[in-house]
Amino acid sequence: MKYLHIRDARVIAPAQQLDAVCDLYLAEGRIRAIGQKPAGGTIESTLDAQGHWLVPGFIDLSSYLNEPGYTQRGTIASETRAAAAAGFSQLCAQPLTKPVADSPAVIQLMQDKAGSAGYSRVLPLGALTQGLAGEQLANMVSLRNAGCIALSNARQPIKDSYVLRRLMEYAATYDILLFLSADDAALSNGGVMHEGPTATRMGLAGIPETAETIALAQILLLVEQTGVRAHISQLSCARSVSMLNDARQRGLRVSGDVALANLCYTDAQVNGYNSRYHVLPPLRCESDRQALLAAINNGELAICSNHQPHEIAAKKAPFADAAAGMAMYDLFIGLLLERVNCGELTLHAALSALSSVPAATLGLRSGFEEGQLFNASLINPQQQDSYGRSGQVVATFVEGFKVFRRQP
Incomplete structure (x- = not known):
């Protein structure tokens, strides 16, 4: 040998x-x-x-690869290479593509292109609803059989609580993992940043913390009722961490992650109308950032990149009109170790949040x-x-x- x-x-x-x-x-x-x-x-x-x-390959629980359909922003080859350059050996690809990843044919296309590129391994997230419209259930079992590791609606709203309940009941029947975003669309509608003094001073529409916490409360109650396995994607505030921990103590099969941007930045970065920091979920206040950092140090959350590249023109528009999302892979390791070097994160907790914690969520091995x-x-x-x-x-x-x- x-x-x-x-x-x-x-x-x-x-x-x-x-x-x-x-x-x-x-x-x-x-x-x-x-x-x-x-x-x-x-x-x-x-x-x-x-x-x-030498560390375990990182596992990214949220990345937007854009292909098929939005190749002007990036391709599966270019984004998986960028992911590998950031230390990610595996990544979950959100279904926000064109056509939407709601059929086995699109999933197979993504896997074929990722295999041909030969960089990070792609773990597709199938669309939770047809066309991500939030109304009709996608064919969950077919998507799982086609290779989807979980199902997600990619931060697109679910029509109402009745539809969400039916989605959970169907997924629970077949033990399919759901990736869910806590966002009350009625409360966050029109908002472009965290609702607080900075948004008021700048005259920008805010997204209140309750847009996340009210939606999270609904999700957790329905998880309790249906018994589904659920992962809450991109939490952004302290109250959400507390609610998720309470749910786990009550025996619910729930996990969560936070985007690296929310560990590094606050809504203060928006001063000057810098559209680079127009992201979803929004960057919140310093107390929220500190609570999210503490959750990582305590092993309670995974870290995801929430990598979402856009065309230059889409990010150079006025803040309120700019596309939400940030390309993270080029910055990832530097930003992560900056938090470690300044003492906000321990090295072992940061590495665990990128390897063993997401591996446990997905049922994979790490280490x-x-x-x-x-x-x-x-x-x-x-x-x-x-x-x-x-x-x-x-x-x-x-x-x-x-x-x-x-x-x-």
Whole structure:
């Protein structure tokens, strides 16, 4: 057997409580030994990782790949390469495509294109409702059988609580995981940023915290009634974290995530009408940001990128008219380690929120154990990115294949 030898890396695997400088030996896409070389076989190549971190491949619970249909914003090939360059070995692709990913044919097309590109592995999220219109149930079982890891309505509103209940009942019958966004469309309608003093001063329509918390209360009550497995995508405020924790203590099968932008920025960034910070969910106040950071440190939430690229013109429009969303992959590692280096996040909690926590949500394996498929990223914590932030991904591996290698 011929081995790839990764030498002298700081191996960090929160799922196995491993943090040590050691060697890994890989063959046929799997970890064959940690520490000492196996008795048989030869070393085919060696990767010197001294001074680098070897971490489990990140799992992104929300990314917009735009293809099919919106290729002017990016393609499956370009966005999965960007994801691999940010350390993501697997990513959940939202169904907001054209046509909408509400049929096995579209799901197969996405998987074929991702396979041909050969970068991060795509885990499709099928449309929860036909055309994402929020009215008629999509063919959930067919979408699951076509390879969808879960179903989502991509922040598009569900018509009413009766439809939401029926969606949950059907999904519970077949044990299908639902990705749900907590947003009361009537309360957030017309809003473009967090409702607060900044929005008032700038004359911009606000989105109140209650748009999220009222919708979340409805979701949690219906989860309790139906018994469905539900993941709450992109929480943005402190009250939501508390509500989700209470639901878990009552035995509900619920999980949640937060977009990295909401851990790094607040509504103060909107000063000057900078449309780059027009995102959904909106950036909220500092107390909310601190509560979300605490939830990550406590292992209560996953971190997602919520990567949503747009054409330059769409983001250069006046703030209220600009497209909501931010391209995150180029910034991701630098922003994440900025939070770690300033003491707001612990390194192990941040890595866990990107690997073992989302893996548990999706029923996947994460970490480093002998015999396990090798999904990992090699990070140089000292190397600066193009924005002057410390931390860059040097290489990303998907099931043993080196899908990304940064040029020296």
